[in-house]
Amino acid sequence: MSKIQHRNLYREVADRVRDLIEQGELAPGVRIPERDLCERFGVSRTPLREALKVLASEGLVELLPNRGARVKQLTIKMVKDTYDLMGALEGLSGELACQQISDEEMAAICALHERMLTHYRNRELAEYFAVNQRIHESILAAANNEVLLEMYNNLSQRVKRVRYSKRMTESFWRKAVEDHEQMIAALKQRDGRQLGQILRDHLCNKLEVVSLAGVIEDEALVKQASS
Structure with missing residues (x-):
């Protein structure tokens, strides 16, 4: 470096x-x-x-x-508490995005989705995660709420090291892609309520991945050490 x-x-x-x-x-x-x-x-x-x-x-x-x-060491409870807040913010961002998204923003998100699917089919996990993150960031940006975006980014930094874990089973990966397909469909229909719920549920599924024993070992999620 x-x-x-x-x-x-x-x-x-x-x-x-x-x-x-x-x-x-x-x-x-x-x-x-x-x-x-x-x-x-x-x-x-x-x-x-x-x-x-x-x-x-x-x-x-x-x-x-x-x-x-x-x-700082993470615990499952700390990650869950953070995900609860992030899920609420992502859900709200989906609702707002459906009200305000422009045609250009919609086209850009759909193009990112197609790239993500290509990386999924090619089993390119690092590239998949990078585009996946850009999709979520683009939906947040389309919500056009600077305070929401700032709060979300602050929370996201706390759990980024586990949210995009290298340890993910095939079934969870497939479910994540299915969730994204539903996100895009709801976004195209500008169905804010549906997109908001999908985004909340999607983050709950991420918590299940983090809670797996293999991920815990890989990401060193342990109980808070005494000072």
Whole structure:
């Protein structure tokens, strides 16, 4: 990974550390190796510590008094509580999107859906997840509610490392694709109530995936460690 050339770019440092957490290089519960990261990014400890404050506000990092910071561990309850709120926001976004979506936005989402289906048929999971995420983001954007979008993005950062898990059974993957087919149909019909319910149920299905034993082990979802 290349060093960060500019000074005091704590947000860029935050982006780099966030990526390390989401990719699993910094695992849940481990201490943040501040000295190593400073050398790796070519920055002083000041921007790194400012970055850690940002990540703490996102629920990704815990700041330990006089002991640095560590990657926050997730529990099933924490993920469920977050998904409950995200589901409500996604449902509302679907209802609003059906009222306000433009023809151009509709066409772009449908094109993304076709790309996602191609990745599914080719069993390209990483590419599938990337397009899948863009579809959800596009529906949220079509809702045209900046406060809703900001709240959703803040919550999404907390569980992104498990929402797009590499461990997913064939049956759950197939169900996720079927859900997306129903989403597109409801969106084309501009049926806000139906799309809202589909989006809420879709996130509930994601919680089932996270709760599987294999995913728990892979994502290190453990009980909150005592400080």
